[in-house]
Amino acid sequence: MWRRLAHRLVTPTGGLFGAAVCLLALAACVPQALSPYDPLQIQGSVSLQAPTRSHVLGTDLLGKDILSQVVYGARTTLFVGASAVVASLLAGTVIGLAAGFWGGSLVDECLMRVIDALQVFPDLILALTIVAILGPERIASVVVALAVGRVPAYARLVRGRVLALREAEFVAAAHSIGASVSRVLVRHVLPQTSDVIVVRSVIGLAGIILGEAALSFLGLGVQPPTPSWGRMLRDGFQYLATAPWVSLSPGGAIFLTVFIFNQVGEIIRDTLDPRALTGRRPA
Amino acid sequence: MWRYVVRRVLVLIPTVFAVTLGVFVLMRTAVGGDPTLYLMGHEATLQQAAAARARLGLNQPIAVQYADWLGRLGALDLGRSFDYPIDVRSALAGRIPATLELTVLSTLLALLVAIPVGIFTAIARHTRAGRALSAATVAGICVPNFWLGMLLIYLFSVKLRWMEHSAYVSIGENWRQNLVSMTLPAVSLGAWYAAAWARYVRSALLDALDGDYIRVARAKGLLERTVVYKHALRNALIPIVTIVGENIPFMLAGAVIVEVVFSLPGLGRLFSDAIQGRDYPVVQGIVLLLTAVVVLSNLTVDVTYGVLDPRIKYD
Numbered sequence: 001m002w003r004r005l006a007h008r009l010v011t012p013t014g015g016l017f018g019a020a021v022c023l024l025a026l027a028a029c030v031p032q033a034l035s036p037y038d039p040l041q042i043q044g045s046v047s048l049q050a051p052t053r054s055h056v057l058g059t060d061l062l063g064k065d066i067l068s069q070v071v072y073g074a075r076t077t078l079f080v081g082a083s084a085v086v087a088s089l090l091a092g093t094v095i096g097l098a099a100g101f102w103g104g105s106l107v108d109e110c111l112m113r114v115i116d117a118l119q120v121f122p123d124l125i126l127a128l129t130i131v132a133i134l135g136p137e138r139i140a141s142v143v144v145a146l147a148v149g150r151v152p153a154y155a156r157l158v159r160g161r162v163l164a165l166r167e168a169e170f171v172a173a174a175h176s177i178g179a180s181v182s183r184v185l186v187r188h189v190l191p192q193t194s195d196v197i198v199v200r201s202v203i204g205l206a207g208i209i210l211g212e213a214a215l216s217f218l219g220l221g222v223q224p225p226t227p228s229w230g231r232m233l234r235d236g237f238q239y240l241a242t243a244p245w246v247s248l249s250p251g252g253a254i255f256l257t258v259f260i261f262n263q264v265g266e267i268i269r270d271t272l273d274p275r276a277l278t279g280r281r282p283a
Numbered sequence: 284m285w286r287y288v289v290r291r292v293l294v295l296i297p298t299v300f301a302v303t304l305g306v307f308v309l310m311r312t313a314v315g316g317d318p319t320l321y322l323m324g325h326e327a328t329l330q331q332a333a334a335a336r337a338r339l340g341l342n343q344p345i346a347v348q349y350a351d352w353l354g355r356l357g358a359l360d361l362g363r364s365f366d367y368p369i370d371v372r373s374a375l376a377g378r379i380p381a382t383l384e385l386t387v388l389s390t391l392l393a394l395l396v397a398i399p400v401g402i403f404t405a406i407a408r409h410t411r412a413g414r415a416l417s418a419a420t421v422a423g424i425c426v427p428n429f430w431l432g433m434l435l436i437y438l439f440s441v442k443l444r445w446m447e448h449s450a451y452v453s454i455g456e457n458w459r460q461n462l463v464s465m466t467l468p469a470v471s472l473g474a475w476y477a478a479a480w481a482r483y484v485r486s487a488l489l490d491a492l493d494g495d496y497i498r499v500a501r502a503k504g505l506l507e508r509t510v511v512y513k514h515a516l517r518n519a520l521i522p523i524v525t526i527v528g529e530n531i532p533f534m535l536a537g538a539v540i541v542e543v544v545f546s547l548p549g550l551g552r553l554f555s556d557a558i559q560g561r562d563y564p565v566v567q568g569i570v571l572l573l574t575a576v577v578v579l580s581n582l583t584v585d586v587t588y589g590v591l592d593p594r595i596k597y598d
Contacts (some may be wrong), residue, residue: 120574124536124540125570128539213427213429214540217540218539218555220559240437241437251430254427254430255430262421262424
């Protein structure tokens with residue numbers, strides 16, 4: 001799988017999106033290398049200044065450099081997004097493994113009813129309700145709020161794959177040599193689900209980035225002074241008529257990041273999809 | 284089929300109540316979830332806060348509060364808002380028209396765009412125009428609806444000055460003005476769905492065109508137009524019914540943020556305000572309403588699917 005993916009990434013399109021992901025990762029890991037100013041540095045003399053050479057994307061009401069805030073915002077967005085993906089992946093995988101392995105039993109029935117109840121809600125409504133319950137003051141609340149809505153997707157995906165695999169010969173062989181249930185699940189069944197999980201995680205990350213921006217736009221996401229694209233949009237909305245650059249740049253950053261992760265997800269899916277490999281067009 | 288519908292409704296009722304119970308308990312046990320803090324501010328003394336909790340019934344055990352809420356629900360009484368001097372049912376009733384109109388307009392707009400674009404991008408997939416439009420739909424699903432709303436306001440209200448005075452007017456007051464005020468919000472909310480549904484239509488049509496029955500239709504010498512529109516499209520549109528039905532609750536969720544951007548007096552804005560102000564009765568009422576909408580739309584989709592595709596049997 002990884003070899004096929006590496007081959008795909010050396011094509012011009014794959015390389016372009018690979019480079020874009022590296023740039024985002026760089027902005028998230030070492031934002032000071034890309035940002036010309038401290039994102040929290042207040043400069044009253046350049047309040048709401050249009051883009052110039054010294055401030056490429058302009059400044060906000062307090063004279064803070066927009067480019068620096070966008071770069072540091074990438075760190076927040078990717079940290080929240082990646083944490084939410086990992087949290088939902090772990091919870092969903094455990095639930096899916098248990099429900100699938102004991103498929104048809106009371107354990108499966110109970111777990112899937114909980115998943116059904118979670119799936120009743122659209123992600124944003126669920127996230128808003130959870131943030132209201134936990135309080136938006138801590139970044140962990142935002143991560144949990146965004147993660148919970150994604151758990152059902154992983155749980156169903158893993159459960160379906162496990163149900164199909166549990167009667168496989170290699171699973172029976174592992175049982176016959178005395179392997180424990182947890183060993184069979186973790187060492188033999190789980191690796192077989194990695195391809196679908198990788199695709200779901202990358203595309204899911206794009207959705208979570210949109211969700212985090214929406215929560216921050218409503219004032220319930222990442223709280224000040226941590227830079228956040230959604231909150232920059234919210235702040236810039238007040239000056240839309242006089243200083244549109246304040247909201248244009250963070251919105252563009254959200255759009256581009258979501259686009260990049262969606263495309264990378266599709267590239268991975270096409271690479272792993274046997275239909276794509278046999279030359280049939282991807283859906 | 285009716286037996287199936289009744290059985291589904293009977294299964295759904297406990298789901299609805301399980302969701303409301305979950306939200307009820309969690310909101311009342313939440314850290315920092317005391318609404319008296321929001322109602323009275325931090326200056327309130329302990330005695331004043333205790334008196335406010337007693338007045339709102341929050342000093343009762345949670346089980347008693349939930350039983351009380353359920354008891355009143357029988358008479359369609361959802362309680363009174365903590366923040367506004369109004370009962371929740373009236374608050375919801377006053378906000379439903381704007382949200383309903385926004386959702387209906389956005390759905391219609393999305394369908395009007397998605398179906399022709401989906402067909403075109405499938406049929407003309409090897410042409411430049413087809414590829415360009417297909418790329419536009421890929422980009423369309425990446426645009427946050429609140430940012431699109433801001434861009435539309437900037438373009439049409441600030442730059443072009445076409446919609447300078449487009450504050451919300453209810454449909455009963457002036458339907459023309461109402462339509463003007465709802466255009467940009469409907470485009471903001473509907474754009475994502477137009478792009479996503481167009482991709483579904485394209486994908487479903489391409490799959491349908493691969494079918495054996497299409498090969499037979501072509502072998503019989505039918506016109507390509509007849510093959511595409513009469514045979515392939517009819518089958519391709521069946522999954523779209525499911526997608527549209529499944530997306531309606533998500534559209535209601537999207538309305539939360541679009542209503543905030545355009546200052547529309549809808550359910551979404553009420554929900555956002557109620558959550559920030561810990562207005563439990565309003566949050567609980569909206570959650571109940573949304574859950575009912577979600578489960579009913581899912582049920583409607585299942586039934587409609589069976590009507591459109593006679594091969595589906597209800598046991």
